[in-house]
Amino acid sequence: MAVGLACVACLCLVVMVGGDPCLIISEINADNPRLDTTEFVELYHTSGQRAPLDGYTLVFYNGNGNIAYKVLDLKGHSTDDRGFFLVGSVDMLPKPAILLPPNTVQNGPDAIVLYRTPAARYNEKMNVTAVGLVDAVVYMTRRTGGAEFLAEMLTPGEPAFVEDEMALEGDESIERCLLSEDRWGFQVSSPSPGQRNNCTPPTAPLTIPLITELKLGGGQVEGLVELTEAPSAGSLVLVVYMKGFFCFCRFDVYESGAVAIYNGKATDFPVGSPLSQIQPLDAFVYAGPGNKPSANLTETLIPGRQPYQLSNRQDLLTGGFYLSRCGVATWARDPGIFWEAPQTPGLPNQCPWPKICPHSNGKCFEYSPPHLPPWGNTDFLINELNTDTPGAAEDGEYIELWHPSGRRVSLQDIWILLFSAHNNKPYREISLSGHFTTSKGYFLLGSDRLVPAPSLRLPPNTIQNGPDAVALYRSPFGPPSAAQRGIPTKGLLDAVVYRQRGSDREAQELSKALTPGQLPLLEDPEVLPGDEALSRCRGLYPYDLSAFSVAPPTPLRENSCPRPPPAPEGVVISEVASNHWTNHSQQRAFVELHGPPMTDLQGLVLSVFDQERSGTVIALPLTGSIDRDGFYIIGNVTGAEGSTIPGRGAVVLCYDLFSICRAGTALTNSSLRDVLVFSENRQLLSSLSTTRGRQVMPALSRCSCCEVRSPSSWTTSSATPHSTNLCPSSTFSSQIDLCLGPLSTDWQDQVGGKCNLPLLFFLASALGLQIGLIVAVILVLGLGAALVTYFYRRR
Known part of the structure; x- marks a missing residue:
């Protein structure tokens, strides 16, 4: 498909080249x-x-x-x-x-x-x-x-x-x-061993037309603008903007401008009219040397992307040059996809082989493994919303996302939809493909004047105050609304429905589809002086509006949540078993807590660390309470949720409603309530403030009522979930004085006398019952054998 133009636009592409080759x-x-x-x-x-x-x-x-x-x-x-x-x-x-x-x-x-x-x-x-x-x-x-x-x-x-x-x-x-x-x-x-790769942009099936080639120079757009075929797209209009206005005119190449494709007719875009707020199908925005387009132009046409920065090359005014779509990204409206290349109308683009290094300019680097908590969600979450800011400008609005890995993650195929409760339809659909979270897992989109600067900027007053909703989707095949009628739920990752005072009933349809069974949140402006936000403070489950609190805004920082209630007292780790600790298939993995009956566990988090993965594998916010017998079970036993206990690692009980105990964060003495380390890994022992670990076989049971975070409180025993632990008892203990010394000619001289090398054995005080009895029998038999040998030699 080709669209002829009589309009002027001159561009120069500066291809990025990495530092040192790699x-x-x-x-x-x-x-x-x-x-x-x-x-x-x-x-x-x-x-x-x-x-x-x-x-x-x-x-x-x-x-x-x-x-x-x-x-x-x-x-x-x-x-x-x-x-x-x-x-x-x-x-x-x-x-x-x-x-x-x-x-x-x-x-x-x-x-x-x-x-x-x-x-x-x-x-x-x-x-x-x-x-x-x-x-x-x-x-x-x-x-x-x-x-x-x-x-x-x-x-x-x-x-x-x-x-x-x-x-x-x-x-x-x-x-x-x-x-x-x-x-x-x-x-x-197609395979190309020893040759340049066949990197060509996607061709079919395409539901929208894409700009694939431009010739720019000589003070105007010359010749053709080439588009991909998209028969289902309907009637199309190609619009050229300069300084935010539509024009058919010659203009200075040192200004900024754009080319955009819309559904519609030419009469929908009168010459000289302001920038349309209708979302284009594809767009290309550029900036003249030493210049940059308005934020309104870039964030409307290419949200979150950067325009081309033109250079002072001579052919800006003379011969011109060609730009081809060479990046293989599937998303549209990204000027970074275009490179300077020969014009090939009607044929595949002839793209150069890039010289950009994918990792740190070719230098060696190290990745640490991520910390993914399997408590029902390992995908992106809505972490904070600020939809209503003081003043009429509304230039401090933002949406903050967070990934539970707490690290840099690609947002490929992720979409944000902003819904209006007045018609239950999205008033804005935003693709996040091509973006990444920060090194701590955050991603911020918001108003142009927001500080810190968002990765994807929106015009002021874009996010409506309510009753409305923000929904997060994973949708590899285009906008979520295109694949599902009504309020889309396929691919939904998280959602927040919010309101103003007295407007909760107006969001019933959004609540029913996105957060069923829950009332919309109120970003109450009377709770705090100045500005406030809806911050995730009580858990990491998706679609859970009870996790949010009204709190001070903290974009790209840890949420500032209300102080939690006092920690439950007297709750300790009582028993731990892993299916890695025995060869018997019947062995189940579980953690047993013990405490005062009916104690509410809100605020406690059970974390499991794996020595081999160098991080948290489970971080489970506890719900409910200790049962009437004083027990609470987490794990793969009857009546309990499933869990995995590694062969070498640690189980930690800590206290915080959100931030301290979640995956990847350091545990402090103030939050650490109890810990059992079954590993000798020095890094793990140091991070959990303990000096030594425990060996395992086949379960570990607490046998000291009051010493938390103490390895000496634990012993090896059989697993007894929901029951009193099998601990050593003085009833089955024996005290043996074993004297070892040189043989004497007179046995009577030794009886009642002093031993040269006295050894005192008190069995079963630090050993499990079964093992203690076995060792006691062995020692008695050994002592008997020694006495027989002694009397045999006396004869």
């Missing part, structure tokens, strides 16, 4: 049709030249067990003159530098990792590690799945890539391509 994993072909005889891994040095590979190691991981199955030392090798290096099957063409037997590269769920550390550090059968990681690809097939742990460890924030064997006829490979600006991704394409 080595990346460029392409993988792990699954061939029939016999796997053309597998390969392609590395590429972004200098595009020959580069030595000394110090690099390539490791292949099996997702079934997450251990290495192949380690390749690249010492002594180098890339070819164009920067490529191939590892692959013996039957491949071109011939790889390192040959592999057929069917070596596993199909998935698996990972291939490039390290900049000598190969001596790595070996087959080793556990997955991110230490020394330079680049990594985690992949799987639609039939397998199961690569979540590898993705968490090696590419946190990015899901495993799915190599779809049905995508192309014949063979296909996983190819690294630039999404937009400096953001990399992968796509399925």
